[in-house]
Amino acid sequence: MVRNISIGIAACVVFLLSCSASAADEEMPLNCPAIAAKTPDNYARGCNPPLTPLQDAICHYKPRKWTDNLLLLDSTVGVGYVRDLRAAGIGTPQCKALLEAHRAYEKALQGCGNNGDCVLKVMRNWAGTTNRLEKTFRPPLDEAALKKFVGGMKFVDGQETVSLLQRLEQGMDLYPLPQAALPNGNVLVWGFQPHNAQVQSLAVVYRQGAVQLVGIVDGIYLSLPSGKTQWAPEENARIALFVRDPAALTQNLSAIRAWAAASILGFEQECPGKDQTRCQAAAKLPLPIHAYDLNCKTNNGKVIGQRCALPLPQVPEDVSPGLFWQ
Known part of the structure; x- marks a missing residue:
C-alpha cells in the first residue's frame, strides 16, 4: 500500500x-x-x-x-x-x-x-x-533595411576604409539569424561569419523592422570558455555600435552588454541557473564598447571617425546573458 x-x-x-x-x-x-x-x-x-x-x-x-x-x-x-x-x-x-x-x-x-x-x-x-x-x-531585417539605416557610411578599420554595410553583412552570413526579444519590446538580431565566429554583427530593431542600432563585433566570442577563469579576448577585440538617435543607445545598451557577455561564454550559459556565477563574471568584464553617431557631420565624406564618437550612457545591468542562450 x-x-x-x-x-x-x-x-x-x-x-x-x-x-x-x-x-x-x-x-x-x-x-x-x-x-x-x-x-x-x-x-x-x-x-x-x-x-x-x-x-x-x-x-x-x-x-x-x-x-x-x-x-x-x-x-x-x-x-x-x-x-x-x-x-x-x-x-x-x-x-x-x-x-x-x-x-x-x-x-x-x-x-x-x-x-x-x-x-x-x-x-x-x-x-x-x-x-x-x-x-x-522574425522582424523584416534585410539588406534594404540595413542599407537605409547605414546610408552608405564607412569606417576606418586599421589601415583601410571599409563599407559599414558590407562589414555588417559579413557578420550576418547565415540563415536564420539568431534573435532574442528584449524586455523593452525590441528585438536583437545577430550573426557571425561562417567558419569564423570571431566576426559578428548585430542589429536592434523594432518588431515592425525599423532599425534602431547596428554593431560590428570582433574577437570576443568564447573568450571565457567553460573551465577557464582568465578572459582572453583577441588583440583586435571591439564592439562598435552605430546609431542615428543617441536615445537608442540608452534604451538598448544594457541588452547589448548582456549579449556580449553571452557571446564571451559561447551562448551556452544557463542563467539564472547553474551558470549564474560565470554569467555574473562575464557581465563585469571591461568590454571594449564604443558608440558612434551616423548623423555626425564628417570632414571626409561618409567616413565615420573618432569625432563622431558618443559617450556611453550609464544604464542598469538588468538584462541577463541567459536571454541569449542558443
Missing part, C-alpha cells in the same frame, strides 16, 4: 514537471522569455522511473526508421519551443499565439496516452506548427 502511494506521488511529480510550461503559461500568460526560463526542453527527463504514459511512449518506442526516434524528436521540438519562447517577446501577439498553440499540443499529447505512434504524429504536427509560427517572430 505504501509502495503504491509512493509510486503514485512520484508519477504525479513527473507529470507536473512535464506540464510546467503550461503552469508557467497560466502564471505569466504573456511573458514568453520568463516562461522559457522555467520550461524543460524535453518530456522524457532521462527516462527515469516511474514514468508517465507520455514518457513511457517516448522512452520505449521502437522506431521503424531512425527519423522516427521519439527521444530525438522530443528533444528537438522541446529545444525549439524554448528557443521560440525566448524570441516571442513580452505581451506580443506572437507570444499569445505560441502559448495557445502549445496548450493544444500538450492536450493532444495527453490524449495519446502511451501510444507511441500517436505521440510521433502529434510531435511531427507540432514541428510544422512551430515552423509556421517562427516566420512571424
